[in-house]
Amino acid sequence: MKQTKYYLYVILVLLLFSGLSSALAQQAALPKSNWQNLDLKTDGVFGMSTEKAYLEILKEKKVVPVVVAIIDGGVDIEHEDLKPIIWTNSKEIAGNGKDDDGNGYIDDVHGWNFLGSSKGSFHFDNIELVRLLRKAIKKDSTSDETKRLQTELDQKIQALKSGLNTIEYQRHVLLGILKKMGKPSPTEAEFRKYHYQNDEEAKVLILIVRGLKDDAKYLKTVEDKYNQYKDQIKYLVNINYDPRAENPEYKMNNYGNENVKGSEPSHGTHVAGIIAAIRDNGLGIKGVAAPVQLMVLRTIPEGDALDSEVANSIRYAVDNGAKVINISISKMESPQRQLVDEAVQYAMEKDVLVVHSAGNDGKKEETESDFPRREYEKGGMAEAWIEVGASGWRDDESLLSWFTNYGKQTVDVFAPGVAIFSTFPENNYKYENGTSMATPMVSGLAALIRAYYPKLTAVQIKNIILKSVIKINHKVKSRDGENLNFSELCSSGGIVNVYSAMRMVENIK
Structure with a gap:
């Protein structure tokens, strides 16, 4: 499940059937399945030099595992490449029907599912309109x-x-x-x-x-x-459909259930693998961050997420030890924006880094137009927030993916997001495109820095990631055919790089 707005499929089909299949054109001659972690100079693809960092910098350093919360549509926690790294709430006894740790959520062993109740779960929801x-x-x-x-x-x-x-x-x-x-x-x-x-x-x-x-x-x-x-x-878009209708549980606090997989966990599972799929088991792919535990928060339906549920997910993640939160969602309306703002502010106060996808409309944005966003309704903004666009693997004009949003005032960095091979439900693997794929690249890097250098704050880690990017000096082409300087696409003017980020951290006194 991709977290795209309802009308994105209109765009995709028109492109697909008008012979303008840009996505497929960029995906032609697929690169190596681990290309996002490879090095441009050594391997000839514009990856993040992750393997180089592990080989030359990280192999003998001590590490403290970091919890990364995935606010998404569910994750297949039994996947062969993910199961050992799924976060477990050690204070909760699975299946006993009790709130053992007193946090308000019954049997929340691996996270929480906000898209449901004791009567079951749902997959589809309305758009905010x-x-x-x-x-x-x-x-x-x-x-x-x-x-x-x-x-x-x-x-x-x-x-x-x-x-x-x-x-x-x-x-x-x-x-x-x-x-x-x-x-x-x-x-x-x-x-x-x-x-x-x-x-x-x-x-x-x-x-x-x-x-x-x-x-x-x-x-x-x-x-x-x-x-x-x-x-x-x-x-x-059906006003007569409401998955929460006639169920009084949705009027209670802490509603939901422990089913963090849900009925369609494709998107969240793919995101999870990018962040931290086991690197040394010989299976599937290699995640960016090895010392990570993944907390699953099923919050995003096929439709628009409720502001209250996004806010509750953020608060749950913070209260239960997550130090990085990955959010790959966007919507056009936010009637309860203040709830989300307050939750984000809470995360900032608790030194948690939020990493968010820039969106897949393929357009330049001078100001943030979708929600959630780092700017607060009442003024100010979340400092420990990174907005991520998607890049391709070729160091040429196609480096800017055809679908990504961009803008110097709205996007911070770019990361690999084209033809990304990652985990898929039922022990499968699949190539996917999207800023949703680029965002967990940055979440993985942030978690990696926090794991090896736990004394750094969320804002410091954000600054390191932005300052250590690989700058792009050549022109790239937008979906409309416009030639652009990469410095115009995001505030950092470059693509994240694990090796240079970890090298920069080493030089910090």
Whole structure:
């Protein structure tokens, strides 16, 4: 599950089926599965020099394990590459139905699931606009505010239906081709041999061949996008759907349950592996930080997270010992922003570093437009907060990923976020793109610094990460084709580097 806003799928499908498949183009000729940890000079890919740091700096140093909280949609805590490093609440006895440690959460052994109750869990939730409209209707169904919100929601629904129609048509033609070929999953070569019978088949065939050339699972991607559109219309923008309705538990404090995996933990599992997948077990991938325990906070549904649940997740993480919090979410409205602001301020007071994704709209942002954000509603900002954009592996104009947001005033650093191979549920592994993949790179680095140098504060660690970046001196190209200086893309003007960061720490007296 990617933590993208509901309309991102409209953008993706339009790109996919108009022949502008930039994501697949960047993912062509996939690099080594561990490229993000490799070194540009030694290995020829613009990784973070993690392996070099372990080999030359960290191998004989003492370390103190650090807890990293993952605020996401759930994590497969039984994954072969993650299970030994999942945080365990030593004060809680699993399965006894009691709050042994008195923190208000029953059986919270590995974290907490805010998307549920004692009656079970849910996966889909509304976007914030639907919740606002629901409240407005209840207050005054004929007010100008209600009408404005209804119009805005109608426009969102229409956009989604338009996107669904587009992909449904393409899917219909594709299924017709597959039926004629007599195979459920033909290869690229087999599609090339197929003789199209009309203009519609010709157009779709071109897209299929292009897609399979870059991604062997392209056909599944088409089906997934089709299902995602249907789900978004059925749940996210449906004012008659409310997963918390008629359940009084959601009006109580500390509601939820201990099921931190949930029904769709793909996104969170992928994030977890990037941070700390076991490095020396010969399986899958190597996480950035070895001495880490991962606390799982299932907070992000398919839809928009509740402000109150984001705030409670942050407070839970801080109160239970997390020193780094990874957050890969964004939404357009924040009606209870003050709750989140107060939780972030609490994290700052307790010396906890927050690492947040910049978003996947592929645009320049002069000011922060989505939530949560480091700027407080009443003024000031969170100092121990890092905003992360996504970079690619080639040291050329494509270094700026096609999807990432950027801006000197809104983004701090860039980190690898294209074609990142990481853990996936049920002991699987998969390549994914996104600022959600770049963010845990930085969280892993922050945890690594805290583990080897525990006396450093969160703000000091942030400054080290920003000052030790590898500066980019050549132009990069935006999704719109504009040539940009990297210094314009983020405040640090570069890409995080584990080796240079750890070397900088060594020189601090």
